[in-house]
Amino acid sequence: MSSTGCDEALARLLDQGRVRATAIDPHHAALWDALAAATEDGKRLRPRLVVATHDSLGGCLSLAAAEVGAAVELLHTAFVIHDDVIDDDHLRRGRPNVSGMFREHAHRDGAGPEATGVYGLTAAILAGDLALAASLRAVATCGAPSAVVHCLLDLFDVALHTTASGELADVRLTMAHHEVSLAESLAMEEQKTSAYSFSLPLQAGAVLAGAAEPVVARLGAAGRSMGLAFQLLDDLIGVFGDPALSGKSTTSDLRAGKQTPLLVHARTTAEWEQVRRLVGCDLDDDDLARVRELLTTSGSRAFVEDLAAQHLAAARSMVEEAGVPVELLEDLEASTSVLVGGREAAA
Structure with missing residues (x-):
């Protein structure tokens, strides 16, 4: 692929x-x-989904599929840049991200700490906006028939609204005065990741191929399961992963008190009181090792691993039913790795 x-x-x-x-x-x-730098080093999973789905369903709009694949990648870049703003992160994959680069520019120009921060924040917001606008423009000018373009724009619009809702919920749940339920946490994760990363590219590829509405709908459902599985595994990377491989901090989710299913499940276990004392804090290596131990002995890690496996199995079944080769999903599963249960597993 x-x-x-x-x-x-x-x-x-x-x-x-x-x-x-x-x-x-x-x-x-x-x-x-x-x-442009923010688009580098990505695995291009989303564009590959667009193209592979289009090709496997017998599509004949290869150039348009490539344009739409690039549009989905730009949309992903926009969300990544804005997500770093939300999380106040200035590094991505171990190097300065957009805000980090412009903070460095401001510092070299002699700006003080406050002005440096404002300049970095401003640049990141604007860069994300530009990526978003370029993404939609690419869809509108992809060269597909007008009716197809309108359908694609509707898909992008749904993905934008759903992802925005998920991002807002992610922050809102960290402020919740009630105990966040597993259903709330899973709904947030599905909205935040599934819509634009999986449902959108699968459905866009199918629409470009002229697939029937039931096939498009089935791929949307497959994308939701796929995205939830990958977000669950990303949560594991966010605690148990190797930052040198993933480029993802293993303490930021815990420090921010993100209401991931991993922590929501941990709250129901006997180990929670010990875990709770370490959530919302800056963790050193010993603290992180202790949290990892507690989340493992409590069964929370295994719970999330099993839940991810269930959603991956459901996605695999639906992808097959829709007529898209299951190898596509297997390839994606192997694209990113995280140490899970003492072995390399997909994430």
């Missing part, structure tokens, strides 16, 4: 934006450099 066409389309979209920006102001052009 190749994303070469999507890579070329993405590079072209970024170049077009950079040309427009350079004609306006060099500082604005630097935003596009940072945006």
